[in-house]
Amino acid sequence: xxxxxxxxxxxxxxxxxxxxxxxxxxxxxxxxxxxxxxxxxxxxxxxxxxxxxxxxxxxxxxxxxxxxxxxxxxxxxxxxxxxxxxxxxxxxxxxxxxxxxxxxxxxxxxxxxxxxxxxxxxxxxxxxxxxxxxxxxxxxxxxxxxxxxxxxxxxxxxxxxxxxxxxxxxxxxxxxxxxxxxxxxxxxxxxxxxxxxxxxxxxxxxxxxxxxxxxxxxxxxxxxxxxxxxxxxxxxxxxxxxxxxxxxxxxxxxxxxxxxxxxxxxxxxxxxxxxxxxxxx
Amino acid sequence: xxxxxxxxxxxxxxxxxxxxxxxxxxxxxxxxxxxxxxxxxxxxxxxxxxxxxxxxxxxxxxxxxxxxxxxxxxxxxxxxxxxxxxxxxxxxxxxxxxxxxxxxxxxxxxxxxxxxxxxxxxxxxxxxxxxxxxxxxxxxxxxxxxxxxxxxxxxxxxxxxxxxxxxxxxxxxxxxxxxxxxxxxxxxxxxxxxxxxxxxxxxxxxxxxxxxxxxxxxxxxxxxxxxxxxxxxxxxxxxxxxxxxxxxxxxxxx
Numbered sequence: 253x254x255x256x257x258x259x260x261x262x263x264x265x266x267x268x269x270x271x272x273x274x275x276x277x278x279x280x281x282x283x284x285x286x287x288x289x290x291x292x293x294x295x296x297x298x299x300x301x302x303x304x305x306x307x308x309x310x311x312x313x314x315x316x317x318x319x320x321x322x323x324x325x326x327x328x329x330x331x332x333x334x335x336x337x338x339x340x341x342x343x344x345x346x347x348x349x350x351x352x353x354x355x356x357x358x359x360x361x362x363x364x365x366x367x368x369x370x371x372x373x374x375x376x377x378x379x380x381x382x383x384x385x386x387x388x389x390x391x392x393x394x395x396x397x398x399x400x401x402x403x404x405x406x407x408x409x410x411x412x413x414x415x416x417x418x419x420x421x422x423x424x425x426x427x428x429x430x431x432x433x434x435x436x437x438x439x440x441x442x443x444x445x446x447x448x449x450x451x452x453x454x455x456x457x458x459x460x461x462x463x464x465x466x467x468x469x470x471x472x473x474x475x476x477x478x479x480x481x482x483x484x485x486x487x488x489x490x491x492x493x494x495x496x497x498x499x500x501x502x503x504x505x506x507x508x509x510x511x512x513x514x515x516x517x518x519x520x521x522x523x524x525x526x527x528x529x530x531x532x533x
Numbered sequence: 534x535x536x537x538x539x540x541x542x543x544x545x546x547x548x549x550x551x552x553x554x555x556x557x558x559x560x561x562x563x564x565x566x567x568x569x570x571x572x573x574x575x576x577x578x579x580x581x582x583x584x585x586x587x588x589x590x591x592x593x594x595x596x597x598x599x600x601x602x603x604x605x606x607x608x609x610x611x612x613x614x615x616x617x618x619x620x621x622x623x624x625x626x627x628x629x630x631x632x633x634x635x636x637x638x639x640x641x642x643x644x645x646x647x648x649x650x651x652x653x654x655x656x657x658x659x660x661x662x663x664x665x666x667x668x669x670x671x672x673x674x675x676x677x678x679x680x681x682x683x684x685x686x687x688x689x690x691x692x693x694x695x696x697x698x699x700x701x702x703x704x705x706x707x708x709x710x711x712x713x714x715x716x717x718x719x720x721x722x723x724x725x726x727x728x729x730x731x732x733x734x735x736x737x738x739x740x741x742x743x744x745x746x747x748x749x750x751x752x753x754x755x756x757x758x759x760x761x762x763x764x765x766x767x768x769x770x771x772x773x774x775x776x777x778x779x780x781x782x783x784x785x786x787x
Contacts, residue, residue, distance in 0.1 A: 437586055438633035438692075442647035442699060443623035446615050452650060456637050 304504040308495060309511065317491030318512050324408055324477045324487055329470055331413025336420025341450070343425050354421065361418035367479055370411035374483040376402055408480040416473060423465045427458030463531050467524030471517050478513075488512055534561040537703055537735055538583060542592035545578055552578045554759035555592065560737065560752075562702075565729050567746035567767075568739045570756035571782055576739045579756070580705050583737065584625045585618055596625065596703070623651060626696030630708040632688040634680040640667060640691045641676040644698045652699070659698070666694040670724050686717030690724055697728075704728070706738040718742070725749070743787055747771050755779045 294300065308314055342354035361369070377398035386392030402410070431454050439449040478489040486494075488509055496505040538560040545553040552575045560566055568576040581587045582594055585602035594601045602618055603610040613621070634643050644663040648654045667676050670690035672683075680688055689709055696704060706725065710718040722745050728734045729749050740746055746753055746767060753770040755763045755778075763770055763779045771787075774780045 432633070434629060434631055434633040435635065438627075438629060438635070440586060440619070441584055441622055441625070441627035441629075441705075442695070443619050443651040444647065445619045448619075448650060452646070453635055457635075 299503075300507075301501055301504045304499075304501045305507050305511075308505060308508050311495075313491050313495060314488070314508060314512070317486060317488035318516070320485065320487040320491075321474065321477050321489075321512075322516065324405075324412065324480065324485070325470065325474045327409045328412035328416055328477070329473055331409060332416025332420045332469070332473070333466070335414065335417025336422075336424045339417060339421030340424035340428060343421065344428065358418045358421055361415050366411065366415050366476065367482060369415055370408065370480060370483055373402060373407040373411045374404065376407070404480075404483055404485045407483055408477075408485045412473065412477065412480070416469065419469060420466070423469070424458070424462055427460075427462035428454055430461045431457045459531050464524075464528055467520070467527065471520050471524070474516055474520065475513060534563065536560070536595075537562045537564075537597060538737070539595040539598075540579075540592065541594075543579065543582060543589050543594050544591035545575070545582060545587060546590050552759055553582070553589075556756075556759075556761055558754065558761065558764075560703075560735065562735055563733045564752060565734075565736045565738070565750045566752045566754060567750040568737060568754050568756060569741070569743070569746065569782075570762075573758075574756040575759040576756045577707050580707050580737060580739050583703075583705060584622050584627055586627075596621065619651070623699060624702045625705060626699060626701035626703070627705040628689070628692050628696055628707065628709050630711050632680070632685070632692045632712070634688050634692055634695070636680050639677050639679055640672065640683065640694075643680070643691055644695045647695070648698050663694070663698055666697055667691070669727075670694050671720070684717060685713045686720045689713065689721045693721075693724055693728075702735065704734055704736045706736060706740070708739050708741070710740070710742060741786060743771060743783075755782065757782070 295302075339354045339357060342350045343358075345351050345354075364372075380398050382395050383398050383401055384392040384395035386394075428450075435453050435457065436449055439453045440446075444452065477487055480487060481490040481493060484490060492505045492509045496502045499505075536559055538558070540556050540558040543553055543556040544551070556575075556579055558566075558579075568580065570576050578587055582589050583596070583601065588602055599621070600610065601621060602613055604613055604617075605611075634640075635646070638646065641660070641663055644666055645656070645659050648659045648662070649656055664673070664676060667673055670693055672687060672690055672694070675683060675687060675691075680691070683691065693709075709725070710721050713721065722742065725736075725738070726745075726749055729736065738746070738750070750767055752764060753767050754761055755770055755774075755776075757778050763774060763776050769775075770779065771783065774783060
């Protein structure tokens with residue numbers, strides 16, 4: 253009985269007239285027109301000085317700025333990730349002093365604006381003129397001028413990296429917390445020590461959760477490095493500023509900066525996508 | 534026969550809740566013991582105390598005449614450091630209700646990890662043994678599969694092989710078939726039965742499989758509300774229970 257009623261109905265193809273969406277077409281048309289108008293105005297604007305953009309796009313000063321930006325991003329992320337792992341492990345320590353110290357660090361370094369932190373490290377020598385190795389309140393074995401150690405580059409790496417560590421600490425902690433406690437129990441039951449369990453069992457699984465936001469942090473760090481123009485580290489934005497302060501072609505040169513930032517973030521996004529696919533297995 | 538595990542007045546508290554209220558128990562080498570009882574009776578907790586996944590609050594718990602998780606000097610118990618506790622666990626294998634295989638490793642890597650990592654045994658030798666163990670639990674062809682490609686029964690058999698790879702003197706089973714689909718229970722019980730018959734493995738099994746307990750175990754311990762109510766050979770505890778609580782429990786599960 254059911255064969256007679258259900259089957260033919262299921263087989264009959266529906267020859268419906270598709271629903272029209274005139275509103276969407278109008279919206280797309282209007283927006284498309286606005287975009288074309290703006291791009292045309294920008295590209296065709298004689299004051300844009302496209303030949304200046306072309307002249308500086310691959311100039312040695314700009315390329316060296318790009319190199320410094322990439323180097324800063326790399327160093328700051330290395331400091332940030334290493335610091336983040338330490339902070340996360342401390343935060344999860346059974347010792348209340350260690351865990352609250354980690355919490356305090358995260359509170360301070362996330363609470364103070366990065367630009368303020370960068371300036372703080374840069375001007376450290378004003379209050380700490382020398383840095384030495386020795387016994388606290390006792391004899392000092394070696395001593396350096398603070399300005400020799402905290403150069404503009406180290407101030408930038410410290411400022412960016414220590415700030416980043418606070419964020420990475422929370423990311424790593426969330427990753428570790430996402431691993432099923434049964435994994436730790438199984439590893440302990442097999443005779444692994446706590447350190448072995450963390451290294452071999454917990455961290456590799458935490459990676460799935462840690463990597464996607466870390467990728468975002470890298471891309472974000474690349475852009476954030478532009479803040480170090482405040483302490484005159486010769487990265488991309490500082491180089492660009494140096495050029496336009498001489499020739500007053502601000503917008504064309506900032507267009508050059510935009511181009512390189514976009515190239516770098518696009519490459520990084522592609523890399524992040526690839527790494528995420530590898531670790532999500 | 535030598536005593537492998539000895540519990541004397543073992544207590545365990547979670548906050549204000551007394552989970553174990555003085556457990557006395559002895560397990561001889563080669564003996565197979567089943568812990569049965571209603572959920573919340575403390576049987577899994579006691580099992581987890583045996584390899585110090587839970588620390589006990591009072592009483593004494595010995596494995597091969599050594600205090601578990603503590604060291605006794607001059608009548609005082611001292612907590613053992615992480616490394617020493619890990620070393621004690623090497624000789625005690627454990628199988629969990631939810632398998633807890635390491636998902637980022639293949640079946641073979643799961644089995645090989647601990648002997649290489651903890652016992653520092655040569656890799657080639659361990660690999661050979663791991664293949665043999667996987668073959669023994671009927672999974673020779675699954676060596677390179679990851680846990681998420683295996684059924685629950687297959688995962689639990691890998692977990693048993695993983696524990697056996699350490700050549701433990703005692704195996705703990707925490708409800709090993711409770712998370713399995715009914716048709717997969719048999720394959721895991723077959724492996725456990727073979728362990729008893731062929732190896733004479735000493736085991737403590739927390740289980741709801743009464744038929745299996747009756748067939749394989751030397752001793753049945755019935756726990757309720759944190760105490761041992763009744764223990765003895767299967768024929769007496771399951772066949773002729775003396776306590777009302779045992780009878781009430783068995784009437785529900787048998």
